[in-house]
Amino acid sequence: MAIHSTFPYIVIDSLKIGCMNLENTQVQMRKGILEFCILHIISRGEVYASDMLEELTAAKMIVVEGTLYPLLTRLKNAGLLEYKWVESKSGPPRKYYTLTSQGKKFLDGLSDTWKDLVLSTQKITNNSIA
Amino acid sequence: MAIHSTFPYIVIDSLKIGCMNLENTQVQMRKGILEFCILHIISRGEVYASDMLEELTAAKMIVVEGTLYPLLTRLKNAGLLEYKWVESKSGPPRKYYTLTSQGKKFLDGLSDTWKDLVLSTQKITNNSIA
DNA sequence: TAAGGTACTTGGCCATACATAGTACTTTTC
DNA sequence: GAAAAGTACTATGTATGGCCAAGTACCTTA
Numbered sequence: 001m002a003i004h005s006t007f008p009y010i011v012i013d014s015l016k017i018g019c020m021n022l023e024n025t026q027v028q029m030r031k032g033i034l035e036f037c038i039l040h041i042i043s044r045g046e047v048y049a050s051d052m053l054e055e056l057t058a059a060k061m062i063v064v065e066g067t068l069y070p071l072l073t074r075l076k077n078a079g080l081l082e083y084k085w086v087e088s089k090s091g092p093p094r095k096y097y098t099l100t101s102q103g104k105k106f107l108d109g110l111s112d113t114w115k116d117l118v119l120s121t122q123k124i125t126n127n128s129i130a
Numbered sequence: 131m132a133i134h135s136t137f138p139y140i141v142i143d144s145l146k147i148g149c150m151n152l153e154n155t156q157v158q159m160r161k162g163i164l165e166f167c168i169l170h171i172i173s174r175g176e177v178y179a180s181d182m183l184e185e186l187t188a189a190k191m192i193v194v195e196g197t198l199y200p201l202l203t204r205l206k207n208a209g210l211l212e213y214k215w216v217e218s219k220s221g222p223p224r225k226y227y228t229l230t231s232q233g234k235k236f237l238d239g240l241s242d243t244w245k246d247l248v249l250s251t252q253k254i255t256n257n258s259i260a
Numbered sequence: 261t262a263a264g265g266t267a268c269t270t271g272g273c274c275a276t277a278c279a280t281a282g283t284a285c286t287t288t289t290c
Numbered sequence: 291g292a293a294a295a296g297t298a299c300t301a302t303g304t305a306t307g308g309c310c311a312a313g314t315a316c317c318t319t320a
């Protein structure tokens with residue numbers, strides 16, 4: 001196995017744009033999973049945004065308004081959620097969300113995907129011990 | 131709790147842009163996790179891209195070239211990886227990757243993040259049984 | 261020398277998380 | 291009763307990353 005000290009290909013190595021920090025990768029890891037968690041929370045009964053934020057924060061899944069609201073809108077537009085306006089005693093009315101039947105199916109699919117993903121990752125990370 | 135049948139806010143409900151399909155969300159779920167898995171594979175010794183593809187596929191973590199190669203470049207530019215060119219008996223030379231010390235630290239951080247994320251998700255999904 | 265395979269690169273597209281600013285309605289306070 | 295504070299939701303712009311598809315370079319085989 002001879003080792004090249006020079007590059008056989010022309011490589012432009014000059015510009016390092018990568019701002020590879022942990023925080024950013026953590027955000028990437030949460031992507032998609034968040035959707036799964038939110039559908040799960042809604043599947044248990046009618047809730048509105050602040051309820052969800054509370055539960056997500058309690059589970060240490062950091063989420064902010066600017067993430068949650070657009071996501072709910074997206075899920076609703078996709079037909080996975082529906083909501084009712086309900087008056088509140090302390091402020092403006094709230095949107096209480098529930099899953100549609102389509103949303104339930106989607107959640108089931110996501111559950112499988114999540115399980116597979118965890119399994120796959122375990123497979124890979126456990127190999128390092130073997 | 132009085133329920134509004136009309137919307138108290140002006141809501142533009144007409145354009146449904148959402149192309150919410152399972153496949154898409156699965157892709158989102160993989161984001162970031164892939165990075166974690168690849169760093170893990172490399173941490174076990176020198177490997178080149180096809181080795182990784184093989185192992186990832188074996189673990190049912192679907193990855194294609196167009197995802198893997200840019201990712202490796204990104205990690206390398208960020209100083210987490212380095213590589214040697216090694217000649218091959220059956221084709222062009224290969225880049226054999228290893229982790230830098232910075233890469234090892236990063237991997238440790240990611241391991242913690244991943245554990246937390248799995249825990250958080252468990253917390254939320256298990257609540258539905260309670 | 262031509263053909264086919266292997267290894268890696270590049271550019272463009274799309275979806276999502278987040279920050280930030282803004283709107284609408286409520287209750288409280290003076 | 292009007293201003294202030296608070297709650298709930300909306301809208302826009304930016305950046306990142308996965309994927310597709312096409313392309314380049316090198317090697318072996320015929």
